[in-house]
Amino acid sequence: MKKICDMTAVEISTAIKAKEITVTEAVLAFFDEINKYDGILHCFNCTDKDKALKRAVEIQKKIDRKELTGLLAGVPVAVKDNILTKDFPTTCSSKMLNDFISPYNATVIERLLNEGAILIGKLNMDEFAMGSTTESSYSGLTRNPWDISKVPGGSSGGSAACVSARLSPVSLGTDTGGSIRQPCSFCGVSGLKPTYGSVSRYGLVAYASSFDQIGPIAKDVDDCAALYSVICGKDGHDSTVSDIGFDFKKVSADNISKMRIGIPEQFLCGEISEDVKNAILKSAEVFKYSGAEVEVFSMPILKYAVPAYYIIACAQASSNLARYDGVKFGFRAEDCNSLQEVFINSRSQGFGMEVKRRIMLGSFVLSSGFYEAYYKKALKAKRLIENEFLKAFEKFDIILSPVSPTTANKIGEFADNPLGMYLGDIYTVPVNLAGLPAFSCPCGFDKNNMPIGMQLIGKHFKEEEILSAAKAFQNVTDFRKRAPELSFGGESI
Amino acid sequence: MKWETVIGLEVHTELATNTKIFCGCSAKFGAEANTDICEVCTGMPGALPVLNKKVVEYAIKTGIATNCEITRYTRFDRKNYFYPDLPKAYQISQLYLPICHDGYIRIDTPEGKKAIKIHEIHMEEDAGKLIHDKEENCTLIDFNRCGIPLLEIVTEADFRNADEVIAFVEKLREILQYTGVSDCKMQEGSLRVDVNLSVRLKGQEDFGTRTEMKNLNSFHEIRRAISYEEKRQIELLEKGKKVLQQTRRWDNAKGVSVSMRSKEDAKDYKYFPEPDLPAIQITDEMLESIKASMPELPESKRKRYTDTFGLSEYDAQLLTSDVYISEFFENTVSLSSDCKEIANWILGELLRLLKENCIETKSIPVTPKNLIDIIQMVKENKINRTTAKEVFEKVFTESVEPIKYVQDNNLLLITDFSRIKSVVEEVIRDNEKSVSDYKSGKTSAFGFIVGQTMKALNGKAPVQEVQKILKERLG
Numbered sequence A: 001m002k003k004i005c006d007m008t009a010v011e012i013s014t015a016i017k018a019k020e021i022t023v024t025e026a027v028l029a030f031f032d033e034i035n036k037y038d039g040i041l042h043c044f045n046c047t048d049k050d051k052a053l054k055r056a057v058e059i060q061k062k063i064d065r066k067e068l069t070g071l072l073a074g075v076p077v078a079v080k081d082n083i084l085t086k087d088f089p090t091t092c093s094s095k096m097l098n099d100f101i102s103p104y105n106a107t108v109i110e111r112l113l114n115e116g117a118i119l120i121g122k123l124n125m126d127e128f129a130m131g132s133t134t135e136s137s138y139s140g141l142t143r144n145p146w147d148i149s150k151v152p153g154g155s156s157g158g159s160a161a162c163v164s165a166r167l168s169p170v171s172l173g174t175d176t177g178g179s180i181r182q183p184c185s186f187c188g189v190s191g192l193k194p195t196y197g198s199v200s201r202y203g204l205v206a207y208a209s210s211f212d213q214i215g216p217i218a219k220d221v222d223d224c225a226a227l228y229s230v231i232c233g234k235d236g237h238d239s240t241v242s243d244i245g246f247d248f249k250k251v252s253a254d255n256i257s258k259m260r261i262g263i264p265e266q267f268l269c270g271e272i273s274e275d276v277k278n279a280i281l282k283s284a285e286v287f288k289y290s291g292a293e294v295e296v297f298s299m300p301i302l303k304y305a306v307p308a309y310y311i312i313a314c315a316q317a318s319s320n321l322a323r324y325d326g327v328k329f330g331f332r333a334e335d336c337n338s339l340q341e342v343f344i345n346s347r348s349q350g351f352g353m354e355v356k357r358r359i360m361l362g363s364f365v366l367s368s369g370f371y372e373a374y375y376k377k378a379l380k381a382k383r384l385i386e387n388e389f390l391k392a393f394e395k396f397d398i399i400l401s402p403v404s405p406t407t408a409n410k411i412g413e414f415a416d417n418p419l420g421m422y423l424g425d426i427y428t429v430p431v432n433l434a435g436l437p438a439f440s441c442p443c444g445f446d447k448n449n450m451p452i453g454m455q456l457i458g459k460h461f462k463e464e465e466i467l468s469a470a471k472a473f474q475n476v477t478d479f480r481k482r483a484p485e486l487s488f489g490g491e492s493i
Numbered sequence B: 001m002k003w004e005t006v007i008g009l010e011v012h013t014e015l016a017t018n019t020k021i022f023c024g025c026s027a028k029f030g031a032e033a034n035t036d037i038c039e040v041c042t043g044m045p046g047a048l049p050v051l052n053k054k055v056v057e058y059a060i061k062t063g064i065a066t067n068c069e070i071t072r073y074t075r076f077d078r079k080n081y082f083y084p085d086l087p088k089a090y091q092i093s094q095l096y097l098p099i100c101h102d103g104y105i106r107i108d109t110p111e112g113k114k115a116i117k118i119h120e121i122h123m124e125e126d127a128g129k130l131i132h133d134k135e136e137n138c139t140l141i142d143f144n145r146c147g148i149p150l151l152e153i154v155t156e157a158d159f160r161n162a163d164e165v166i167a168f169v170e171k172l173r174e175i176l177q178y179t180g181v182s183d184c185k186m187q188e189g190s191l192r193v194d195v196n197l198s199v200r201l202k203g204q205e206d207f208g209t210r211t212e213m214k215n216l217n218s219f220h221e222i223r224r225a226i227s228y229e230e231k232r233q234i235e236l237l238e239k240g241k242k243v244l245q246q247t248r249r250w251d252n253a254k255g256v257s258v259s260m261r262s263k264e265d266a267k268d269y270k271y272f273p274e275p276d277l278p279a280i281q282i283t284d285e286m287l288e289s290i291k292a293s294m295p296e297l298p299e300s301k302r303k304r305y306t307d308t309f310g311l312s313e314y315d316a317q318l319l320t321s322d323v324y325i326s327e328f329f330e331n332t333v334s335l336s337s338d339c340k341e342i343a344n345w346i347l348g349e350l351l352r353l354l355k356e357n358c359i360e361t362k363s364i365p366v367t368p369k370n371l372i373d374i375i376q377m378v379k380e381n382k383i384n385r386t387t388a389k390e391v392f393e394k395v396f397t398e399s400v401e402p403i404k405y406v407q408d409n410n411l412l413l414i415t416d417f418s419r420i421k422s423v424v425e426e427v428i429r430d431n432e433k434s435v436s437d438y439k440s441g442k443t444s445a446f447g448f449i450v451g452q453t454m455k456a457l458n459g460k461a462p463v464q465e466v467q468k469i470l471k472e473r474l475g
Helices: A009-017 A023-041 A049-064 A107-115 A157-164 A181-187 A221-231 A253-258 A274-289 A300-323 A339-350 A353-366 A372-395 A418-423 A429-434 A463-476 B053-065 B162-178 B219-238 B284-292 B298-307 B313-320 B323-333 B339-356 B368-379 B385-398 B402-408 B417-430 B432-439 B444-456 B463-474
Strands: A044-047 A076-080 A118-123 A170-175 A190-193 A213-218 A260-264 A293-297 A398-402 A438-445 A451-457 B003-014 B077-080 B090-093 B100-109 B112-125 B129-133 B138-142 B149-155 B191-201 B211-216 B246-251 B256-262
Touching (some): A009 A023, A009 A049, A009 A221, A023 A049, A023 A076, A023 A157, A044 A157, A049 A118, A076 A157, A107 A118, A107 A221, A118 A157, A157 A170, A157 A181, A170 A181, A181 A438, A181 A451, A221 A438, A260 A274, A260 A372, A274 A398, A274 A438, A300 A353, A300 A372, A300 B077, A398 A463, A451 A463, B003 B162, B003 B219, B053 B100, B053 B112, B053 B149, B053 B162, B053 B284, B162 B191, B162 B323, B219 B246, B219 B256, B313 B339, B339 B385, B417 B432, B417 B444, B417 B463, B432 B444, B432 B463
Parallel strands (some): A260 A293
Antiparallel strands (some): A190 A438, A398 A451, A438 A451, B003 B149, B003 B191, B077 B090, B100 B112, B191 B211, B246 B256
C-alpha cells in the first residue's frame, strides 16, 4: 500500500471506508510529516494535533455507523489563514489580526465540517493575501519544497507548499489575482480558481470583493473536483453566489475529443521564459494527441489587465481593510492620546509594507476627482476584457496559457521591485477580471527541476469542462506524480 | 426686509422593518446595549451584507407617495470614513443610482399650494451610538442601531421660511406613517432633519453660501434653529463679513448652532459601487404589486372626508394628520353615519385623553363600537353630554363597557315625565322671585330655574325635556 501521505484525499477516504486505515492513522501520518518538515518550510501558521485527533475519533464513529459517506469523510484538510475558523486563530498573516479568533466559521468551513473533514491547521500566506511570494507574511516566509532557497509563490504559498510537501492531502486557498494558480504552478500541484460567484465568500477575510474566490488545492484533478463539489453552491449569507451547481460526475477525460482549445499569442511572447513557453507548447501537443483542436489566436486587450486589476483590487482593499482601526478587534497601538492617534498608530504599526502600499494606492484612485479617471476606467477595461473572453469562447471551449512567465523566483528577489512582482500576474489577473474559472496544474519542469504550471481557462460556471480537459492531460502525463525530495527533515538552516 | 432665506432639507427616517437592512438582527428600538448585533452589523472580518427586500419595497412606496421617478436599475455604494460608531469604516449607502429621484410634495402656504421638489431618496444603513461616560472618562459604543435601515430624502432648495419647512416635514411624516414605512418618532430619532440654509438679497438669483445644521429633533427646534441661523448669516453679511460653508450642530440647551467642521476639512468619502451586493432590477411586476398595495394617502382621504362625509376642511385635516386617528374615524363611521358627531368626539375627548395620558395614537384604548354606544345613548336621551363624557373617560381609562357601566352606576336619565313635572312644580313654588322675573321679561332667569330643576333631579334628566316642560308651564 502507498504511504498515507502520498495518497490523494479520495484515496484516503476510500481506504478509511474500506477499513484499510483509520481516521486517526491518517491524521497522525500528516502530523508526522508536519513535525519533520514544517520547521523549515513554514507552511502552517498554526496546527492543533490534539483537536484533530479528538475529532478523528468522533468522525471514525460516524463513518463506521455510515452517518458520513461523503468524498472527504475523515480526510485531513488545511486551510489558508484568511478563512475564518472558530477553532483556530485567523491571522491573515498580519500583525493586525495576530491574536484574532473569529466568533463564527466561514461557510466553506461549515461545509467541510459537515462533510466530515478534519481541520489540521491554518496556512501561511502573504499578508491579507496581498503578494505573489508569501514573503509579506508577518509570521515569516514559507519555503518552496522543491528548492528551499525559493519562494512557494503567493498569496496562497502555504496552501500550495503543504500539499506539494505532503503535509496535507488537500488544502483551501484563495485567488484574487492568481493566488491559487501561481503558487500551485511554483510548487507543482493542482488548484482551481472557481468562477466568481460559485463559492461563498462568507467568512473569507475580504481583499478585493469583486475578485476573491476560495478554491481547492490538491495533488490531482479528482481531489480538486471533490473538494470543489463540497464547498461550492448557493449560500444565504453571500448574495453574489449563483445557484448554478456543479456536478462532480460530469468531469470525464472522454470529453476532450470534442474540445476546441485556444492559446492567446499575447501569452507566449514578451517576458516569458523559454522553458515555460516550451512546456505550454508541448502541453498543446498533448491535447492535440488526446483529440482536441488547438489554435493560437490574438487577444490584444490583455495588456490592460494588470493596471485595471491593480486599480480595482487596491481600491476595494482600501475600503475592506478600513475596519482594522484598533477600535473593535485586532491590534491596537498603545499610548494613544486621541481617537485620531488610535486609528493612525494602530494602522501604521499593524499593517506591513505591501498592505500599506495597496491601501494608499486604492485610497488615491478613489479620492474625489480621480474616481472617473481611474476606478471607472478600470471597470470599463474589466468589462471589455470580459467581453473579449466571451467572444473567444464563441470559438473555443477552453483557453490554454501559462500560469506565470517564470518558475519560482529566489527569496528576496522582488524585495525592492514590487512592480516586477505585479507584472508576474500578467496571465492570471485577466481571468479574475472576467470572473472566469481556471485550473492550474503541473505540465513540466525547467532546467533547474522547478515545476512549471499551465492554466486552463473555462467559460463561466463550466468548471467541469476545464477539469475534464485537465483529467485527460493527467491521464497521459505524470508530472503531478512527482514529489519534491525533502532532504532537510529535522535539521534547521 | 431685503434678505431672503433659502432652505433645503435632508431628512433621515428609520424604516419600520422587523429586521435590519443587511442581517437578521431585530431592528426594534430600545433593546439593552449590544444585544441586537451579529458579525454582519458589527463589521467582523469576512461578514457580508444580504439585502432586506422590505427596505426596497418601503423605499419604492415612499417614492410613489412623493411623486418620484423610481430608478429601475439601482444599486448600493460605499461611503468610506473612519469613526468608532461605524464598524466597517464604510456606510453602505447610495450615491450614483439612488432608488427614487425627481419627485415633489405639495404643501399649503398663505400664498396657496406650493410644490417642494424632492431631488432624491436613497437607502442606507444607520451607524451605532456613542455614549460618553464622563465618570470613567471613556466612550462606549452601542452597536444595536448599526444596520437599522434608513431612507434619506433630499429636497431641492425650495423653502423660503420655517413655516414651509414645518409644513413639509408634517406632510412627509403623514406619508411615511400612512404607508407604514416609518413610525417617525422624532424623540427616538426615527425622523431626523438636517437643514441646509443660506441667505441672499431679494431678487438675487445665485444662492448664498450655505451651512448645514444637524441635530434638530423636534419641530420646535427646527423653527428655533432656522430663525437663529438666518439671523446669524444676515448679521455677518451686513457687517461685510462672509458666511463660511460649514456643518453646524444645533445646541438645544443653549439655543445656538456651533461649527462642527468647515468645507476645508470636509471628508472625501471615496464612494464606489458596493461589490458585495448585486444591483437591483426593479421589474414592472414588482412596481405594480407595490402600487396595488399602497394605502389611500392623506390628500385623497381629506378630499373624501369633505366630499363624502360632509366634514369641514379643518376637521378633515385634523382627522387625517395621523394615520391611526383616521383609521379609528373610518372604522367608527362604518358603524354609524353620524360623521360630524363622531368627528367631534375624536377631535375633542379622544385627542384630549390620549394627550393627557401620554398614549400613542397607535394604541387607542377605546373601540369604535364603544364610541357608537355612547353617541347612541346621548341621541336617545338616555344620558346627557356631561355623563357621556364621564363614561367615555371611564371606557378610555378602565376599559369598561359603556352600556353596562351606565346601567350599573344608575346614570340613566329620568324619562318619567310625571316625576319631572312634579319637581318642576316644587322649583316654581320655591323660586317665586325668579319666576316673576322671568315672566316680566328677564329671560336670563329662565336659565337659573332650569339649573335649579336639574339640581333637584341630580342632573339626571334630559335637559331639553326639562326646558320644554318649564316653557309650557311658565307660558
